[in-house]
Amino acid sequence: MSTAESIEVQASAPSNQTGYRSFTLGGFSFSRDEYFARVSWTAKGQQMSHSMSADAFLRAMMRDVAWGFFYGWVNFDPVIGTRNHYGTVDMYAGSYYPAYRDSGLDHMENFDSRLMMATFKAILDDWTNEGFDPFAAPEEAGDGWHGKKNGHNRAAIERAREACHRMPGLPGDASLRSDANGFPINRAFADVPQDAPEVYAEPGFEAEVSAFNLFAFLSRSDVTWNPSVTSVCGRSLACPTTEEYILPIKHGNDRVEWFVQLSDQIEWEIEDKHTGSPRAKVLMKAGDVAAMPADIRHQGFARKRSMLLVWENATPNLPELYESGQLKPWPVEF
Amino acid sequence: MNSFQTTFGSLQDYEKGGIEIVADNPMYYAFSNIFEVANQSAPYEKVAVAVNLGYVIEAVRIEGQSGWYAAPHDEFAIVMDGEVEVHFIKLADPAAAYTDDSKGSIPLAAQPAGTPMGRVVARRGHQVLLPEGAAYRFTAHSVGVMLIQTMDGPATVHKWGQICLK
Numbered sequence: 147m148s149t150a151e152s153i154e155v156q157a158s159a160p161s162n163q164t165g166y167r168s169f170t171l172g173g174f175s176f177s178r179d180e181y182f183a184r185v186s187w188t189a190k191g192q193q194m195s196h197s198m199s200a201d202a203f204l205r206a207m208m209r210d211v212a213w214g215f216f217y218g219w220v221n222f223d224p225v226i227g228t229r230n231h232y233g234t235v236d237m238y239a240g241s242y243y244p245a246y247r248d249s250g251l252d253h254m255e256n257f258d259s260r261l262m263m264a265t266f267k268a269i270l271d272d273w274t275n276e277g278f279d280p281f282a283a284p285e286e287a288g289d290g291w292h293g294k295k296n297g298h299n300r301a302a303i304e305r306a307r308e309a310c311h312r313m314p315g316l317p318g319d320a321s322l323r324s325d326a327n328g329f330p331i332n333r334a335f336a337d338v339p340q341d342a343p344e345v346y347a348e349p350g351f352e353a354e355v356s357a358f359n360l361f362a363f364l365s366r367s368d369v370t371w372n373p374s375v376t377s378v379c380g381r382s383l384a385c386p387t388t389e390e391y392i393l394p395i396k397h398g399n400d401r402v403e404w405f406v407q408l409s410d411q412i413e414w415e416i417e418d419k420h421t422g423s424p425r426a427k428v429l430m431k432a433g434d435v436a437a438m439p440a441d442i443r444h445q446g447f448a449r450k451r452s453m454l455l456v457w458e459n460a461t462p463n464l465p466e467l468y469e470s471g472q473l474k475p476w477p478v479e480f
Numbered sequence: 481m482n483s484f485q486t487t488f489g490s491l492q493d494y495e496k497g498g499i500e501i502v503a504d505n506p507m508y509y510a511f512s513n514i515f516e517v518a519n520q521s522a523p524y525e526k527v528a529v530a531v532n533l534g535y536v537i538e539a540v541r542i543e544g545q546s547g548w549y550a551a552p553h554d555e556f557a558i559v560m561d562g563e564v565e566v567h568f569i570k571l572a573d574p575a576a577a578y579t580d581d582s583k584g585s586i587p588l589a590a591q592p593a594g595t596p597m598g599r600v601v602a603r604r605g606h607q608v609l610l611p612e613g614a615a616y617r618f619t620a621h622s623v624g625v626m627l628i629q630t631m632d633g634p635a636t637v638h639k640w641g642q643i644c645l646k
Binding site for chain 2: 312313316333334335336337338339341342343344345346347348351354355356357358359360361362376377378379380381382384402403404406407408409410411416423424425426427428429430431432433434435436437438439450451457459461464473475476477478479480
């Protein structure tokens with residue numbers, strides 16, 4: 147299978163039994179059946195494999211693809227995941243799960259980001275059936291994820307992450323969301339006011355005197371657990387997102403990030419980044435602010451769709467500064 | 481019938497979450513609540529509630545009229561409670577307000593010379609651009625709270641020990 151960038155994705159012919167293709171990326175093999183996605187590798191001469199429910203696998207892979215492998219680690223579950231090196235990406239199985247790692251049964255390989263992205267996109271494309279949206283909340287996702295291969299849902303999986311250059315609504319920048327451009331108000335935010343700020347710009351200053359309703363913008367998000375960028379101050383990015391049910395991955399930080407809970411509440415399970423050992427549980431309610439240290443992995447649980455401002459620092463050499471110990475993993479001492 | 485109710489906080493009505501520790505130090509999370517912070521702040525005191533290597537998010541109590549500020553970079557305000565009016569002036573002489581090395585919101589001694597750019601009236605949930613090279617001033621007829629995304633500057637107040645869970 148060849149992509150537009152002439153990157154060769156290793157894919158099998160469709161299975162006679164299920165209709166799904168299988169894929170190979172280096173020493174990893176990916177296959178799915180009616181219910182399960184399976185990742186296989188070889189360690190110490192032994193064939194190893196790990197299975198996930200196909201819907202959970204596709205939800206996780208959807209975020210990894212949409213986020214461009216994000217900052218640091220994207221753990222699909224305790225066993226498999228990816229680590230972004232910004233140009234190359236590690237794929238691992240068991241490398242951050244002590245039972246596998248300590249017995250030498252884990253496997254990690256580094257790939258060019260473009261090859262891994264092309265492979266993951268091909269898997270998503272082939273394994274996501276019509277009637278299943280891996281980006282959506284459970285009530286909206288549909289149940290077409292199981293069974294034999296049944297069409298595609300490319301409109302769902304090819305959504306681009308929205309990122310402004312300065313602020314949405316400014317001339318030439320990201321668009322605001324509306325019914326007209328395909329972003330109706332989500333059912334869980336039907337009570338969020340949609341009023342616009344009053345903007346009175348003097349002639350010639352229309353591109354600088356600007357404001358928009360951020361909460362209305364978020365109320366119209368059609369996806370969950372997928373940050374947009376809505377303001378840029380140097381390397382500081384405000385990345386608000388709407389969250390419902392469970393973050394489909396465990397995000398391992400390679401830098402400190404911050405959460406500002408704008409509405410409702412989210413419960414975060416915090417684990418050690420390298421071992422998965424539990425460290426804390428953070429309950430955030432509207433108005434709460436908390437740092438996520440650089441040495442943890444975290445997974446969020448939201449019983450009602452909520453608005454979360456994820457605040458990131460996109461300074462390029464941050465991972466090295468934390469990894470080398472030049473920066474402490476927590477942001478402030480008091 | 482829509483059965484969902486979205487919960488926002490306010491100065492008068494907020495609930496603070498918390499941290500259950502298994503094997504950790506709560507101070508690593510620098511956990512605070514912006515409404516609690518603003519309830520303890522002076523008007524327009526710019527209290528850092530998040531910091532990341534020179535960048536900050538400040539919780540600001542809006543009440544009455546602020547002084548004039550300017551910054552050599554974009555800043556952004558999000559109103560979390562109440563209503564605020566923001567007036568803008570295009571600086572005639574930015575060098576009189578700040579240097580090339582300045583960071584964050586720079587307090588100005590008086591209304592600066594320049595061209596009026598306009599104004600914005602913002603309420604809860606609204607985000608306002610505070611553009612590079614412009615001076616701005618806030619006016620609020622009642623008490624409220626806003627967040628400012630900016631850089632750590634001379635007006636930023638750090639009082640982590642007073643606002644964070646320990």
